[in-house]
Amino acid sequence: MEFQDIVYKKEDSVVTITMNKPNRRNALSIDMGKEIKSALERASQDNEVRAVVITGAGSAFCSGIDLPQGEKIVDMTPVEVREEIYAVFQGVIRAIVELPKPVIASVNGPAIGAGFDVCLACDIRIAAEDARFSEFFVRIGTLPGMGGMFFLPQLVGIGKANELAFTGDIIDGVEAERIGLVNKVVPSDQLEKTTEEFANKLARGATKAIGMIKMGIRRGIGSNLSSELEFASFAQSVCIKTEDAREGFKAALEKRRPEFKGK
DSSP states (O other): OOSEEEEEETTEEEEEEEOOGGGGGGGHEEEEEEEEEHHHHHHHHHOOOOOEEEEEEOSSSBBBBEEEEEEHHHHHHHHHHIIIIIOOOOOOOOHHHHOSOEEEEEEOEEEEHHHHHHHSSSSSEEEEETEEEEEEEGGOOOOSSSSHHHHHHHHOOHHHHHHHHHOOOEEHHHHHTTTTTEEEEGGGGGGGHHHHHHHHHHHHHHHHHHHHHHHHHHHHHHHHHHHHHHHHHHHHHTTTTSSHHHHHHHHHHHHHHOOOOOO
């Protein structure tokens, strides 16, 4: 598939998916949503890919749903909204969460509304100091429809999630780090390098184990200890049979750094 609204770039074991409509501040359209989902599926199926980065071209990460399309939504029936709009946009979120490899949001500018929810769905968030975040939906009379109401309270707690979702207030990268919304904040001129270094660090890791850990942590939210221990037993029985596990034990015995292959 040839992409028009995104750039798919593979370097070694890391894929970077760049939302590439800088003249529209990377507003999320139906076409862009379909391309992001397709790109994530391609990365999932490519055994050489061991980490994924999502970012935006130009000065924005993603400024939200493309407004001309958003205006049409108000005239759709509830069934049309679910089947024609959110099947695509929520498909992006599902693809991020279900990808058995780490996904990093490299937030280079505003992540507003739908862009904020894409950011929240990622496993790791690295932001520039001048990045901006907002659950903007309430300001146009709607609500976070792409997982924001699920992910946000997990990251910042119910009280702060309520505040951000009820008001649509905009916060910067420094505040986002303070409240636990992002993992790391750096000056804007260091964002690309910092993201690249962290993505490569994860790509050198035990990919199948990381995928299982990702699944286990996601499952553990809202689950119980018994279910989580049961899953851990299953996941460990799978991981222990991988080449990476064999290499990990061997390296530990030989007192050296393991060289994982993602197999």
